Amino acid sequence: MSDISYRLYYWPSIPGRGELVRLTLAEAGVDWIDVARLPKEQGGGSGAIVERMKRDDAGVVPPFAPPFVALVEDGVEQLLVAQTAVVLDLIARRHGLVPSDEATRASALQLQLTVADLIDEAHDSHHPIASGLYYEDQQSEAARRAADFVGTRLPKFLGYFERAIRARGGPFLLGAERCYADLSLFQVLGGLQYAYPRTMTRLLPTVPHLAALPARVAALPRIASYLASDRHVAFNQHGIFRHYPELDT
Amino acid sequence: MSDISYRLYYWPSIPGRGELVRLTLAEAGVDWIDVARLPKEQGGGSGAIVERMKRDDAGVVPPFAPPFVALVEDGVEQLLVAQTAVVLDLIARRHGLVPSDEATRASALQLQLTVADLIDEAHDSHHPIASGLYYEDQQSEAARRAADFVGTRLPKFLGYFERAIRARGGPFLLGAERCYADLSLFQVLGGLQYAYPRTMTRLLPTVPHLAALPARVAALPRIASYLASDRHVAFNQHGIFRHYPELDT
Numbered sequence: 001m002s003d004i005s006y007r008l009y010y011w012p013s014i015p016g017r018g019e020l021v022r023l024t025l026a027e028a029g030v031d032w033i034d035v036a037r038l039p040k041e042q043g044g045g046s047g048a049i050v051e052r053m054k055r056d057d058a059g060v061v062p063p064f065a066p067p068f069v070a071l072v073e074d075g076v077e078q079l080l081v082a083q084t085a086v087v088l089d090l091i092a093r094r095h096g097l098v099p100s101d102e103a104t105r106a107s108a109l110q111l112q113l114t115v116a117d118l119i120d121e122a123h124d125s126h127h128p129i130a131s132g133l134y135y136e137d138q139q140s141e142a143a144r145r146a147a148d149f150v151g152t153r154l155p156k157f158l159g160y161f162e163r164a165i166r167a168r169g170g171p172f173l174l175g176a177e178r179c180y181a182d183l184s185l186f187q188v189l190g191g192l193q194y195a196y197p198r199t200m201t202r203l204l205p206t207v208p209h210l211a212a213l214p215a216r217v218a219a220l221p222r223i224a225s226y227l228a229s230d231r232h233v234a235f236n237q238h239g240i241f242r243h244y245p246e247l248d249t
Numbered sequence: 250m251s252d253i254s255y256r257l258y259y260w261p262s263i264p265g266r267g268e269l270v271r272l273t274l275a276e277a278g279v280d281w282i283d284v285a286r287l288p289k290e291q292g293g294g295s296g297a298i299v300e301r302m303k304r305d306d307a308g309v310v311p312p313f314a315p316p317f318v319a320l321v322e323d324g325v326e327q328l329l330v331a332q333t334a335v336v337l338d339l340i341a342r343r344h345g346l347v348p349s350d351e352a353t354r355a356s357a358l359q360l361q362l363t364v365a366d367l368i369d370e371a372h373d374s375h376h377p378i379a380s381g382l383y384y385e386d387q388q389s390e391a392a393r394r395a396a397d398f399v400g401t402r403l404p405k406f407l408g409y410f411e412r413a414i415r416a417r418g419g420p421f422l423l424g425a426e427r428c429y430a431d432l433s434l435f436q437v438l439g440g441l442q443y444a445y446p447r448t449m450t451r452l453l454p455t456v457p458h459l460a461a462l463p464a465r466v467a468a469l470p471r472i473a474s475y476l477a478s479d480r481h482v483a484f485n486q487h488g489i490f491r492h493y494p495e496l497d498t
Contacts, residue, residue, distance in 0.1 A: 059417055061356040064363045064409050081355050083362040085334075090355055106330050106339055107310040113332040113362075114313045120369065128377045129390065130397040141378065141390045148379040160313050168308055 002073050005031040006091070009049045010067040012036040014239040015187070017084045017119070018067045022233070023183040024088050026226035028095035034231065085112045092180040104174060111164060111173050111181040115188055118157045122192065123240045125149040126247060135244065146247035150199045154192070155206075161185060162207035170209050171216055178220065185210075186217035191241030196248045251322050254280040255340070258298045259316040261285040263488040264436070266333045266368070267316045271482070272432040273337050275475035277344035283480065334361045341429040353423060360413060360422050360430040364437055367406045371441065372489045374398040375496060384493065395496035399448045403441070404455075410434060411456035419458050420465055427469065434459075435466035440490030445497045 006025060010018025012034075025032045035052075038044025053063050063082030071079040071090075081087050089109055092098040098108045123131075128145040129138040161173075168175040172182045189210070193200050204211040217223055226232055235241055255274060259267025261283075274281045284301075287293025298315050305311070312331030320328040320339075330336050338358055341347040347357045372380075377394040378387040410422075417424040421431045438459070442449050453460040466472055475481055484490055 056412070056416065061359060061413055061416055061422075062409070063359075064366070064406075079352050079355070081359060083359045085362060086355050086359045089358075090351070093351075102339070102342075103328050106328070106335050109338075110310060110312075110330060110332045110335045113334060117313070124373070124377075128373075129393045130401070132397070132401065138393075141393070144378045144387075144390070148381070152379070152381065157313075160311070163305070164310055167305065167310055173310075 003075075004094070005033070005072045007033050007035050007070040007072060007077075008067060009035050009052055009063075009069070011046060011049070012044075013233075013236075015191075015233040015235055015241075016067075016239050019187055019233055020084055020184045021067050021069060021087055021091075022231060023187060023223065023226065024091050024097060024180045026231070027178075027180070027183060027220060027222050028091055028097055029222055030091075030095060085109060085116055088112060088180045088184070097178075097180045099174070099177075099179075108174060108179045108181050112184060114157075114160065115181060115184045118154075118188055119191075119240055121149060121153055121157075122188070122195065126195075126242050126244060135242070142244075142247060146244075147249065150196065150247070150249060154196070154199065155203060158203055158207045158210060162210045165209040165213070171212060178217065182213065182217055183223070186214050186223075189214050191235060191239075194235040195241040195243050197243070198248045252324075253343070254282070254321045256282045256284050256319040256321060256326075257316060258284050258301055258312075258318070260295060260298070261293075262482075262485075264440075264482040264484055264490075265316075265488050268436055268482055269333055269433045270316050270318060270336055270340075271480065272436060272472065272475065273340050273346060273429045275480070276427075276429070276432060276469060276471050277340055277346055278471055279340075279344060334358060334365055337361060337429045337433070346427075346429045348423070348426075348428075357423060357428045357430050360428075361433060363406075363409065364430060364433045367403075367437055368440075368489055370398060370402055370406075371437070371444065375444075375491050375493060384491070391493075391496060395493075396498065399445065399496070399498060403445070403448065404452060407452055407456045407459060411459045414458040414462070420461060427466065431462065431466055432472070435463050435472075438463050440484060440488075443484040444490040444492050446492070447497045 008018065008021055010016065010021065035048050036044055036046055049066050060080050067084055067087060068080060068082035069087045070077050081090055098105055125146040126135055126142050127138060128141045135142065164173055172178045173185065218227065257267065257270055259265065259270065285293055285295055285298050302312050309329050316333055316336060317329060317331035318336045319326050330339055347354055374395040375384055375391050376387060377390045384391065413422055421427045422434065467476065
């Protein structure tokens with residue numbers, strides 16, 4: 001049997017989209033190296049991400065942004081893949097985190113991309129003008145966008161995922177068994193709780209199946225063990241999910 | 250051999266993300282019904298989309314938003330899939346619009362999701378606060394966001410796709426043969442030309458491989474025939490790509 005491991009490239013100090021990959025790697029039970037969290041003298045640090053992104057390897061489609069992942073088989077890099085959903089689909093397929101029939105695999109990816117849309121909108125609720133500017137430089141615009149997010153978009157997304165869980169009988173998105181999209185949804189619900197605690201306290205009782213999901217995911221043995229480890233990166237004020245009380249209305 | 254056709258659900262009067270699906274269906278050479286563009290008495294109109302989206306079919310993951318597609322085999326609906334990239338990957342795999350090996354398929358999906366990110370940002374350049382509000386109600390915010398889009402984000406995306414084409418030798422994204430992501434990139438470049446003609450005239454000479462792509466895609470016989478047909482929906486001021494001269498700085 002071949003020896004498979006992964007090299008994850010993601011910013012070392014924020015959970016961001018990298019945490020979606022970490023959760024999936026943990027549940028897959030595989031080995032991985034979190035490249036940028038290695039010491040610099042071992043080839044780590046943010047510089048390692050930038051360097052790898054700029055490297056032109058003939059035949060390899062370059063990543064546009066982190067996270068991206070290299071698949072290493074028997075010590076040889078076989079594959080470089082970017083875009084979170086593609087990375088997750090690839091790992092999931094190889095390690096039993098999604099059923100192998102094409103229809104269910106498509107459904108999982110559809111759900112994952114809807115989670116990704118919610119992530120994008122959660123981010124833009126505090127950065128509606130430019131990622132490259134500080135929050136303080138777009139605070140009035142953020143107030144307007146967050147009001148729409150909290151009042152319209154977030155309830156729509158939460159209601160959708162409630163309905164999706166019910167469609168296949170629950171308790172997970174695809175039914176009785178967890179898939180990688182459940183892990184991402186778990187992370188997003190945690191992020192929303194961190195960023196918008198008042199709003200979530202108000203909305204969660206309206207989506208009981210969805211509200212029950214995080215405890216189930218956190219109780220998966222490999223996830224529980226991962227969350228208790230120092231590989232896990234906690235939410236903070238530099239990531240996608242940030243707590244600005246003035247936006248949580 | 251089974252008889253396969255598709256039912257596309259997308260808003261009837263804008264190109265939007267639906268046009269990405271139409272281009273792929275056209276290049277696949279398959280039959281499809283554009284449900285919402287049928288007359289109401291034949292089950293068409295926007296109402297047909299909303300009705301189908303709200304329908305709860307046991308076991309079927311519901312769509313969050315159009316476009317979504319039903320696959321019909323020998324007259325029986327086999328599959329309902331949403332999220333543009335998943336729809337395209339599914340059609341492409343069945344009809345030879347992407348190589349079948351997993352690594353290349355992942356690269357195509359990665360490229361498609363990067364095209365999708367550019368589409369999202371192009372849309373938000375004129376609607377940075379809320380999709381549900383008029384442009385006129387977010388015009389000052391749009392001016393700020395569009396400045397960042399035109400000055401920073403768009404050049405970064407165009408430079409990326411130029412590099413991606415070169416990585417595998419061109420002239421298409423994966424090399425000698427076109428894949429579904431080329432069709433989407435063609436549509437996006439057309440949309441950007443429509444929305445930001447001054448900016449594109451300035452930027453395109455810096456990305457010669459990318460600038461050569463649209464003519465190659467438009468010359469594919471099935472695409473040429475599709476574009477000349479009345480199935481094709483042209484750009485207009487209600488879609489993702491809108492021409493507001495004040496944003497094209």
